[in-house]
Amino acid sequence: MKNTLLASPLTADQQQRLSQLLAELDPGQTSWLVGYLAGFCAASGSTAQAFPATSASAQNGSELTILFGSQTGNAEGVAEQLAVRAAEKGVAANVVDLADYKPKQLKQAQFLALVTSTQGEGDPPDNALDFYEFLMGKKAPKLGQLRYSVLGLGDSSYQHFCQTGKDFDQRLTELGASSLAERVDCDVDYEDLAEQWIERVLEAVASEAGASQPVASASTAVGSAAASLYGRKNPFQATILTNQLLSGQGSDKEVRHIELSLEDSGLQYKPGDALAVCPENSPELVSQLLSALAFDSEAPVDINGEAGTLGEALARHREITLLTPPLIKQWAELAGQEELSALADNAGELRDWMEGRDLLDLVQCWPMPSLQPQQLVNLLRKLPPRLYSISSSQAAEEDEVHITVAAVRYQSHDRNREGVASTWLADRLKEGATVPVYIDPNKNFALPDNDEVPVIMIGPGTGVAPFRAFMQEREEREVTGDNWLIFGDRRFRSDFLYQSEWLKWRREGLLTRLDVAFSRDQDEKRYVQHCLREQGADVWAWLARGASLYVCGDAEHMAPDVHQALLDVVCEQAGKTADQAEDYLRQLNRDKRYQRDVY
Structure with missing residues (x-):
């Protein structure tokens, strides 16, 4: 097939040198270059302009649509990586957030790559709810023209592992779509499988649609940390500046405030983002194992x-504190244990x-005498x-990043366990020690762009962490919008x-309102959802004047209880039915006014 030249403002010599450079870069370097250029354009006050792709695949209408359903940003990152690799291979691609995609467009799509995470009990991420309901409903169209592939991100320790990806895959097949590449279900260490899936998808599209020389990718979004050399595959060694006990005397919890230096890292973050910490396992547990x-x-x-060595692998590279069904099944097969297989x-x-x-329990309960060190690592x-x-x-702390950490300790099956x-x-890292870290952007948990918008922040326990960041940011920006914190804990x-x-911000007027719920300070336990119901009239009044609502913390109990309390408030204060109240909160979610960071 004859290559079609890319419409470009570059000279022929510049185009040739750029193509040579792209051919030499690995995927991580390419992703960094995309972020660097975006950051360079932003710093210079210019806006990156995307040029129309004129590859063969674009010309014949066979553009690859890349959709992502993402709660924390991992699925979005894979989608962006796929778009970058598509551009390298001359495949025209368009990345779209599922929240922004009109499902009826599926009838015109020829090639589709869908990347999605799964939440809680097999639920789709918030930004994929509308698309999921449409696709599963009676109005979903026949899709005989569609060639597709699904990548699911999940955690195999959960019962409904990658369920949303499985649901999408099954439903697309039911609607007549055919597989472009087999669905892949990824565990927490998803990078290698995701890269292999990307290659298979692009090989299939290029084979069926044709491709030309590299094209400009118009729609890949770049995370806040993309312009740094440091990321998931190359974490930054951050020095601990402060490791301070935050819990007061008499607390039955240990919560620590930890400050780390990002000096010379180039890492950038926004309120709502997360710090990814690459930890080490307990030396005692490794020794016992x-x-x-x-x-x-x-x-x-x-x-x-x-x-490397086995000790090194168990200390820093392999999960030994959490069991998963796939591990148990493989162990049973290798051990030949019929009881364990059952x-x-x-x-x-x-x-x-x-x-x-x-893992120590597994080894002790179901020994495998023939096991070799390399088998264990594998x-x-x-x-x-x-x-x-x-x-x-970062506007307030510049080269520092702060996190709020609750030390997890408990007893189970006659042994002391720890996070x-x-x-x-x-316990093991003092001030001056270094920690491998990188920024994990979360575009689905961000302050309003408009500083006049009021915000309601609901964060019990360490769920209050991002709201401290919100307040620091709004203080630096000298916002005029009201701020309301609803905080809960034990005592x-x-x-x-x-x-x-919080009290300082309250005195100064930055924190407009503060409501608290301490569950153990009275006979009847009191939680943040009780505050919501008690202050229902004011909650509705704030929402009615455009407030954005944020919830951070426990996903299993707190988040559903808070959601139900919000439904009750909307029903009571606005006179809506239960279904209407659910529709109202769903619309808030679509409008980015109801955002959750739950875990």
Whole structure:
């Protein structure tokens, strides 16, 4: 096929040199270059202009539509990566947030790549709810012309692993669409599988539609951290400046305020973003595991393609505190344990058995004498980073980033257990130590662009962290919009996180209103949802004048309880039915006025 020249303002020599450079870059370098150019344009006050793609695939109407459903930004990142790689291969591509995509456009689409995460009990992410309901409903069109592929992102420790991706895949097939490339379900260490999926999708599109030389990608959005050299594959070693106990005397929790230096990193973040921390496992647990297996810590193994030791792999590279159904099934097959195989085949019983257990329990309960060190490393999934909502504004703190960490400690099955990252940060890292980190942008949890818009912030416990960042940012911007915090925890005297700062902002007038709920300070437990119901008239009044609503914290109990309280407020104050109230909150979500960061 004859190549079609790209419409470009570059000279022929510049075009040739650019093409040569792109051919030499790996995917990570290409993504960095996209972010760097976006940052350069922003810094110079110019706006990056996208040039019309005139590749063969664009000319024959076979553009690849890339849709993403993303709660925290990972699915969006994969979608952007796919668009960049499409441009390199001369495939015209268009990236669209599912919240902005009109489902009826599917009837005109020829090639579709859909990247989606899954939330809670198999639910779609917030930005995919409307599209999901349309596609699953009676009005969904026949899609015999559509060639598609789905990439699901999830966590195999959850019961409904990648369920939204599975649902989309099944439904598209039911509507007559045919597979462009087989669906891929990714666990927390999704990068390699995502890259392989991207290659298969683009090979299929290029083969069927044709492609030319690299094209300009018009619609890839660049995250706030994209212009830095540091990211998920290359974290920055941040120095701990402050590691301070935040909980007061008498608290039965340990919450710490941690400040880290980002000096010379180039990392940029916005209020609502998260700091990804790449942790290390407990040395004690690693030692117990090696002893139970009768393995030498110095046994040589391959770790992600590089030579290392077994002790190093278990300490820094592999998940050993959490069991997943795929691991149990593989272990049963290798061990030849019929009883364990039967357990693995019963999802309910398996989930009950895994609850509160880790790899050491598996080794002790179901020993595998023939297991070799390299087999163990290959069986275990990568140790994923832990995400912490950033509790500072870069406008206020400049080269620092702050996080609020609750140390997780509990007893289960006659053993003391602890959270991987939280106790690593709390117990083993002192001021001056370094921590591998990168910024995980969250575009779905951001302050309004208009500084006059009021905000209602609901954040119990460490869920208050991003709202400290919100307040610092609004203080720096000298906003005129009102700010209302609804905070809850166990006890006023010991668990009022950042109390002095909230009271200071309240005195100065930046914090317009402060409501609190401390569950253990009275006989009857009181939570943030009780505040919402009690102040229902004022909540509705704020919403009626355009307030944006934010919820951060526990996804299992708090978020559903708060959502129900909001529904009750809308029904009571606005005289709406339950269905109308749900529609009202859904519209707030579409308008970016009801945003949640729940985990």
